[in-house]
Amino acid sequence: MTAEETETKSxxxxxxxxxxxGPGADSVPGTAGMPGADSVPGTAGGPxxxxxxxxxxxxxxxxxxxxxxxxxxxxxxxxxxxxxYWTGSGIRLRAAASELWVEVAASFHQYEQWLTVVIDxxxxxxxxxxxxxxxxxxxxxxxxxxxxxxQLVKDVQPMEQDVESRLEIHAVYTDGELxxxxxxxxxxxxxxxxxxxxxxxxxARCEMxxxxxxxxxxxxxxxxxxxxxxxxxxxxxxxxxxxxxxxxNNPHGRVPDLYxxxxxxAGSVSDLAAGxxxxxxxxxxxxxxxxxxxxxxxxxxxxxxxxxxxxxxAQFQMQSRHDGTPxxxxxxxxxxxxxxxxxxxxxxxxxxEILACQGIFGDLLTPRVQSAVRRFQEKTGDSRxxxxxxxxxxxxxxxxxxxxxxxxxxxxxxEIAAFLKTLPAFAGIPVQNPAxxxxxxx
Numbered sequence: 056m057t058a059e060e061t062e063t064k065s066x067x068x069x070x071x072x073x074x075x076x077g078p079g080a081d082s083v084p085g086t087a088g089m090p091g092a093d094s095v096p097g098t099a100g101g102p103x104x105x106x107x108x109x110x111x112x113x114x115x116x117x118x119x120x121x122x123x124x125x126x127x128x129x130x131x132x133x134x135x136x137x138x139x140y141w142t143g144s145g146i147r148l149r150a151a152a153s154e155l156w157v158e159v160a161a162s163f164h165q166y167e168q169w170l171t172v173v174i175d176x177x178x179x180x181x182x183x184x185x186x187x188x189x190x191x192x193x194x195x196x197x198x199x200x201x202x203x204x205x206q207l208v209k210d211v212q213p214m215e216q217d218v219e220s221r222l223e224i225h226a227v228y229t230d231g232e233l234x235x236x237x238x239x240x241x242x243x244x245x246x247x248x249x250x251x252x253x254x255x256x257x258x259a260r261c262e263m264x265x266x267x268x269x270x271x272x273x274x275x276x277x278x279x280x281x282x283x284x285x286x287x288x289x290x291x292x293x294x295x296x297x298x299x300x301x302x303x304n305n306p307h308g309r310v311p312d313l314y315x316x317x318x319x320x321a322g323s324v325s326d327l328a329a330g331x332x333x334x335x336x337x338x339x340x341x342x343x344x345x346x347x348x349x350x351x352x353x354x355x356x357x358x359x360x361x362x363x364x365x366x367x368x369a370q371f372q373m374q375s376r377h378d379g380t381p382x383x384x385x386x387x388x389x390x391x392x393x394x395x396x397x398x399x400x401x402x403x404x405x406x407x408e409i410l411a412c413q414g415i416f417g418d419l420l421t422p423r424v425q426s427a428v429r430r431f432q433e434k435t436g437d438s439r440x441x442x443x444x445x446x447x448x449x450x451x452x453x454x455x456x457x458x459x460x461x462x463x464x465x466x467x468x469x470e471i472a473a474f475l476k477t478l479p480a481f482a483g484i485p486v487q488n489p490a491x492x493x494x495x496x497x
Contacts, residue, residue: 115229115230118134118225118226119134119135119224123148123149124148127145127146127208130317131331133330138221140213140326140331142210143208143275145208146207147204148204148205148233149202149205149233150234151201151232153198153230154195155192155193155205157224158188158189158190160189160221160223161185162220163186164217164218165217167267167268168210168211169183169184169209169267170222172191175204193207211267212254212292214267220321221325239286242342243280243288244291245292246290246348247277248293248295248349250292250458253277256459258454263455263457269456274461275464279468280471282487283489296308296309297310297350297352298349298392299353303356304356314399316332316335341404341406342407343407343481345404346410346471349396350393353389354416354419357375357385373385390423390424390430397427407439408439410474411428412443414444415447415448415467445470445471446467448463452466473486
């Protein structure tokens, strides 16, 4: 476990004032006129941002619209500020500097935001964010002649239960300059449930509270698969949700209903005003492969009582027979819904390989996912839709909240990366073992 090297200062101030001179004033060396490179408020005769730490007042402020800052994860078009919604979303940049800070703003009622700092591929710190504006030192006293690749990663999924939940990145501050990032080897998208959200990926096995602390984006098969393949990636996932219904038979908990939107689960006034409920522009991120890892909650629903809609009173249930086996009609309902979702994913991503995964929590629905994939192939002639059986979780690999721990996530990542490598589109990409560097994983 690495020691915390992050220094945080926070304020409840939420107003951001425009620096004197506007974009380009006192810009980062070599970037005069580039969007987003501004002087720090208060250093060039402009107004001071409330709560700005003394340490940042001699540094240059660079906004999120700067093209050298790569945005990861689905978000709205405006980067003033940058809204982060999904697990694993954040920014990546490369800095030649001795000092680098980031300015963020967080809000929540119950489920706080968590942010992980990754430098040159190693997890350096992970912290709970307080409410309000905060400035976080990412590194200090570094050798500016040795550029560092820095990534900020949102650990927590969108919490639909908390309408005040919000995380924004406003700017970075540095005494050096930002450099262009190399292109990724490939791009991946992961669609799933709590496993893909990293629920239980961090924390002792005994931890069972439903709190955001036990979510991790980096102790997560999506992160590990992307790292193994040198990929940029994005996640669309929600704990408890499924293809037909949620774990408790709630028919409103359907991940396919989220897929075409930026983030329909975001409920804060700021996020909604920014356009979180708008249609996602699939041209903005073209994955080479979409990994679908859904079905565990649909399987669980067969053992749950009916869900009663609190508004209409209507009931819904994936039913089981007296001997405990699922009703065939409801199995068929799941298969048909999965087949339809494969069609949605293909329509939105005509260029991608599609990988349907099943098995981490057993094989109740595995034959139905296999059948859905086979039917889709036969119906469309599409040979780029595949099924992958994942190894069932072992008792010793269970983490917090009875969910997969880091060893289970590493195994999933190894199996997915190995399968993708068998496809022509990934043949030339070198693979790093997802277990490499595991000691640096917080």
